[in-house]
Amino acid sequence: MRVVSWNIHWGCGKDSRIRIHAIIDVLRKLNPDVICLQEVASNHPELEGGASANQFRQLSGAFGGYHAVIEPTSEIYQNNLPRQFGNLLLSKYRMTQVHRYMLPWPPDPDSPAGMPRGLIETVLEAPGGKLRLLTTHLEYYSKLQRMAQVQYLRYQHWEACERAKIFQPDPSLDAPFQLGYRPGSAIYCGDFNMLPGSDEYAALLAPGEGATLPLVDAWGLKNEQKHAPTAGLHGFAWPEKPDTYDYFFVTDDLAPRVTAMEVLSETAASDHQPIMLELA
Template sequence: MRVVSWNIHWGCGKDSRIRIHAIIDVLRKLNPDIICLQEVAANHPELEGNANANQFRQLAGAFGGYRSVLEPTSEIYQNNMPRQFGNLLLSKYRITQVHRHSLPWPPDETSPAGMPRGMIEVVVEAPGGKLRVLTTHLEYYSAVQRMAQVKQIKYLHWEACERARLYQPDLSLDAPFQLGFRPGSAIYCGDFNFTPDMPERAEMLATDGSIALQLVDAWSHTHPGSARAPTAGLHGFKWPERPDCYDYFFVTEDLLPRVIDVTVQSETAASDHQPIVLDIA
């Protein structure tokens, strides 16, 4: 099973031109089973390169054999037309549940910029059994908001683990209540907008005994003692000032025996971030 996570920067490469076909070409070569994308745009001509096209539709159409779940966390109307910006998940595997989580956006006087943030959660029927896959893109400008979002993710993870412990499907209930089993086992990925030395990463990994399945940084597990590969800051983009890691896979501890590798595809300049790849048995 292969999962790819990628902040595609609305397909805008280092030459300031949008080439969604270049994003599609990279993804096809990687041949993932699940694709998790951030910074997908629709009807945003003011973005660099003119992101006027509906990229959610373009990307879903390019991977017709996949099931698509979109989450435009930012949706602003102009001339009665929605300008959308957010996350997209595509899965070869059968999806049995979808949950779209809005993440906190507390006011922060020190950082008035920003946008709403969210997280897609799907339950997929993967070869090793049912599994939750979640993708997100956290706040960049405000540490206050970003930490609040991390804490909410940890709460939602606790909630899912506890519901998995308590809940069994009941076919006697009315249809909307027949959600089926939602496991605690999970893969969290995306652009978390924190570097490995920041407190938000420590919070993601913190243990307090209340969560049945602890989260583990999959890169640290597969590359113990190795320097972390940067996921942004390559190929001469204006941001960030130096190469560093902003994109992650966090997996529940029960999946560790199945984790084969985490890699960063550093060659492409189709986005200001690099695709990251999780291979799992």
Template sequence: MRVVSWNIHWGCGKDGRIRIHAIIDVLRKLNPDIICLQEVAANHAELEGNANANQFRQLAGAFGGYQPVLEPTSEIYQNNMPRQFGNLLLSKFRINQVHRYLLPWPPDPHSPAGMPRGLIEAVIEAPGGKVRVLTTHLEYYSPVQRMAQVRHIKYLHWEACERARIFQPDPTLESPYQLGFRPGSAIYCGDFNFVPDTPEYKELIAPDEGVALPLVDAWRFKHPHVARAPTAGLHGFKWPERADCFDYFFVTEDLVGRVAECEVQSETAASDHQPIVLDIN
């Protein structure tokens, strides 16, 4: 199973022009089974390059054999038209549950900028068994908000692991309650907006008493003695000031032995971030 995570910067390349077809071409060449995208836009004409098109619809249409899950965490109305910005998950494998979470957004007087942030969870019928695939894009400007979001993700992970341990599907219940089995096993990916070894990074992977399945940084597991591959700051973009890692795959401990590869695709300049790829046996 191949999963690709990519902050696509609403398809805006280093020349300031939007080319969603370039994003689609890169994704097709990578041939993923599951696609997790951040910074997808619709009706945002004021964004660089004019992101007025509905990119959620464009991307879902380009991958017609995939089941789409949309999560525009920011939805602002202008002239009765929703301007949307957020995450998109596309799966070639069957999805049997979807959960969407709005992450905490505590007031931070030191950082008035920001936007709502969310987390998509899809329970996927993968070849090796059911797995939860989750994608997110955490706060950039406020460390206070970002840490609150990391801690909430950890709570949600604990909750899922405990529910998997305690509850089994009950076909006698009415249909809205027949969710089927939801495993603790999970893949978390996205643009976390922290660099390695920051407090937020350490908090996410720190073991917690009572959590059955700790999270492991898949890239660090596969490349323990190699300098971290940057996921942003390449190809002459204005941001960030230097190349660094902002995008990750974290997998539950039970999946670590199945991680075949985790790598950064550094060649493309279709976004200010690079796509990252996780291969699971």
């Protein structure tokens, strides 16, 4: 099982031109089973490079063998037309559930910038059994908001693990009540906008309660050196220096199955680098 996560910066490369085809070319060469993308735009001509096209549609159409889950966490209307910005998940595997969550966005007087953030959760019938795969993009400007979002991720993880423990199917219920099994086993990925060892990073990996499966940073499972930078490699204005913002976290029951965790540093199609996780 191969999963790629990538903040694509609405396809805007270091030359300030939008080339969604370059994003598509990189992804096709990687040939992942699941693709998790952040900063996908639609009808946003004011963004650098002019992101006026519907990139959700472009990317979904380019991967016809995948099922698409779209989550525009920001949806602003102008002349009654939606201007969307957010996350996209594409999967070759059969999905049995999809959940979309808006993350907390508490007011922060010290950080007026920011935007709504979200989380996509899917239950996949993957090799080795069902698992949850979740992708997100946390707040960058406000640590207060980012910490609130981390705590929400922890709550959702606790809830899933506890519900998995008590799950009992009941075929007598009407269809909307037949949610089906939602396992505790999970992969979390995306642009978390936090640095290794930060307070938010430590909070996400802190031990949970009850049936909560511990989360593990997948980088440390297959790499002895410190985290490789996932942004700041190709002369973009942001960030000031190369550093790590993008991660894969897995529940500890999946840790023995991790065979690779890589940062793919060659492409300059976005201000972030694609990251890739492989499970046996």
